[in-house]
Every structure is written in structure tokens, then in C-alpha cells.
Amino acid sequence: MxxxxxxxxxxxxxxxxxxxxxxxxxxxxxxxxxxxxxxxxxEATTWFFVWDAPRIAGDILGRATPPRWSYIDNLWEPIWDTLNIATLGTIGALILAVPTAFLAARNTTPSALFIRPIALLIIVSTRSINSLIWALLLIAIIGPGVFAGIIAIAIRSIGFCAKLLYEAIEEIDQSQVEAVTATGASRWQVMVYGIVPQIMPAFAGIAVFRWDINIRESTVLGLVGAGGIGLQLQASLNTLAWPQVSLILLVILAAVVISEWVSAKVRGAII
Known part of the structure; x- marks a missing residue:
């Protein structure tokens, strides 16, 4: 000053x-x-449509209410597919994220010069591409359907889970690791008894948190043909069936709220 x-x-x-x-x-x-x-x-905006947007929104809202409740029987299977996409995608991501995290952490990687950069590249590359883009690529490779959605969610989640997990590994208490090492334990025994018990709460929290996120992401994968309730939403939008659209949006909202409640309860029990 x-x-x-x-x-x-x-x-x-x-x-x-x-x-x-x-x-x-x-x-x-x-x-x-x-x-x-x-x-x-x-310069790139057509302002006439912007000023006319409130009228269009009001017209669509009038067409969409009340929801077509009789259509609910057609949504049970798609919403089940959505839950499966999120759950199986999260499990697949965790299976691949755990070894990636150990290879990326400075205190557990076998080689900070060669292996760690590769692990960090995997983390960055999977996090930088949106799940919708992954779904588009996978649909072109393996075809449309739920399986493409599961793989897309899994690939997208690897970087997220691995990044948080390797940061948790780097923040462990080294005194516990040194105590296990002093007993003459092997490298794997040190990892199992000195590192894994310290990161298990973080791992559980990351898994539940990512599953909650994947519920939201999997609801829209159907818009590009990757299965789930988004497929019904796309079909209803294409036919301008606005009462069905409003019902689907309410079902998606209910699924997200329930998943948020479940994840909050699980995280509270873990922490």
C-alpha cells in the first residue's frame, strides 16, 4: 500500500x-x-424470434397441459433402460478408473516419467468429450441401442472418477503406509492394507456421486439413439405430441429427484 x-x-x-x-x-x-x-x-441472432419467444412458449405450454397420463405405461421400460445405462455405465467406469487412478497418483505410480503421463492423458481425454458425443461415435461404430449408451456413460465417467480418486490417493496419511512397509510387507500388501482402507470412503462417495450425475446424462442419450427414455422424448418431439412430452419430462424429473435422494442418503451413511 x-x-x-x-x-x-x-x-x-x-x-x-x-x-x-x-x-x-x-x-x-x-x-x-x-x-x-x-x-x-x-449479428448472428434473428431478434424477431427472440421477441416472439414468450408467445411461442405459452402456446407450447398450453398444448402440453394436461399431460397424457395414459401414456405412462409406455415409459416404464424406457425409464428402466435409463437406470440400467446409468448404473452399468458407472460400474464399468469404476472398474477402469481404479487402476487408472493408482497409475496417475504420484505416490503409487510405477513410473512418474512414462506411465503417469499416459494415465493422466486417459483422464483428460475421457473427461473432455461429452457423453452425447461419445454416444454419437459409438452408435456409428456398434449401432444404436442401450449398449452404446452404457459404453458412452462409462467412457465419460472414467476421467471424472479417476481424477477424484487419484487426488484422494495422493492425500493419504503416509505414516500408515510407512508403518505397513516397516513390517516387511510387499508392494501389493502395502497397497491393500495401507492405502485402500484410507481411500474407501472417498471411493464410495465418488461412486454414488457419479451415479447420480449419470442418471441425468443417461436421460438425454436417447435423443441421439442410445436408448433410454430420451428415445421416447425424441419420438414425441418429432410428432409434436406435446402432452406426451410434458409427461416424459415429469417422469425424468421424478427419476432425477429420487436418484438425488438416494445418493444423498448413501453419502450421508458413508460419511
Whole structure:
């Protein structure tokens, strides 16, 4: 904090002249970038449709109410497929994420120079691509259906689970590991008795948390042909069956709320 001398004594100021000018310049630069981006967005936007959006939304809402409750019998199997996609995808991701996490953690990787970068690359690459894109690629390779959705969810979840898990591995108490090592235990025994018990609560929490996320993601995979209730939603949208759309959205909302409640109860029991 600069001090400026004056006839009445030192005057305390938060910033000197250079810092103040730099701060104002950064504000000016940020506003200029925002205005430029806004102008580009405005040029690419048809504002007539934007101003007409409230009327269109009201018309669709009127067509969608009340929901077509008789259509609920057609949704039990799709919502079951959605739950299977999320659950099996999460299990598959955890099976692959655990060894990836141990290879990525600094204190457990066999080689920080060669193996750890490969494990980190797997984590980054699987996290950087959305599950919808994975589903599109897999549908082109293995065809549409629930299996493509399961694989897409699994691949997408590997990086998420492995990243959180390897961070938990790196934060373990090394004194417990040293105590097990001092008994003459092998590398695998040290891992089983010194590391795994410390990360089990984190592993359980990560698994439940990711399953909760996958419930949400699996509801929309059907929009690209990967099975689940999203397939029914896409079919209803294509035929403009708005009462069916509103019912499907309510079922999706109920499934998400129930999964959130279950995951919260499980995390509370674990923690």
C-alpha cells in the first residue's frame, strides 16, 4: 500500500497512480471485448424470434397441459433402460478408473516419467468429450441401442472418477503406509492394507456421486439413439405430441429427484 507525503503528514492510499491506471485499462479492455462479442452475437441472432419467444412458449405450454397420463405405461421400460445405462455405465467406469487412478497418483505410480503421463492423458481425454458425443461415435461404430449408451456413460465417467480418486490417493496419511512397509510387507500388501482402507470412503462417495450425475446424462442419450427414455422424448418431439412430452419430462424429473435422494442418503451413511 503506497504512502504519499504531504504537508499534513503521510497519506495512505490503496493504489499508486500506475496501479490505478492499469486497473482502469483492464476494465476498459474487458468492456471492449464484451461489446465486441455482443455485436457478433447480435449479428448472428434473428431478434424477431427472440421477441416472439414468450408467445411461442405459452402456446407450447398450453398444448402440453394436461399431460397424457395414459401414456405412462409406455415409459416404464424406457425409464428402466435409463437406470440400467446409468448404473452399468458407472460400474464399468469404476472398474477402469481404479487402476487408472493408482497409475496417475504420484505416490503409487510405477513410473512418474512414462506411465503417469499416459494415465493422466486417459483422464483428460475421457473427461473432455461429452457423453452425447461419445454416444454419437459409438452408435456409428456398434449401432444404436442401450449398449452404446452404457459404453458412452462409462467412457465419460472414467476421467471424472479417476481424477477424484487419484487426488484422494495422493492425500493419504503416509505414516500408515510407512508403518505397513516397516513390517516387511510387499508392494501389493502395502497397497491393500495401507492405502485402500484410507481411500474407501472417498471411493464410495465418488461412486454414488457419479451415479447420480449419470442418471441425468443417461436421460438425454436417447435423443441421439442410445436408448433410454430420451428415445421416447425424441419420438414425441418429432410428432409434436406435446402432452406426451410434458409427461416424459415429469417422469425424468421424478427419476432425477429420487436418484438425488438416494445418493444423498448413501453419502450421508458413508460419511
Amino acid at each position: 503506497p504512502v504519499i507525503d504531504s504537508s499534513d503528514g503521510p497519506v495512505w492510499r490503496l493504489r499508486n497512480r500506475r496501479e490505478t491506471l492499469t486497473r482502469w485499462f483492464m476494465w476498459f479492455l474487458g468492456i471492449a471485448i464484451f461489446l465486441w462479442c455482443w455485436s457478433r452475437i447480435s
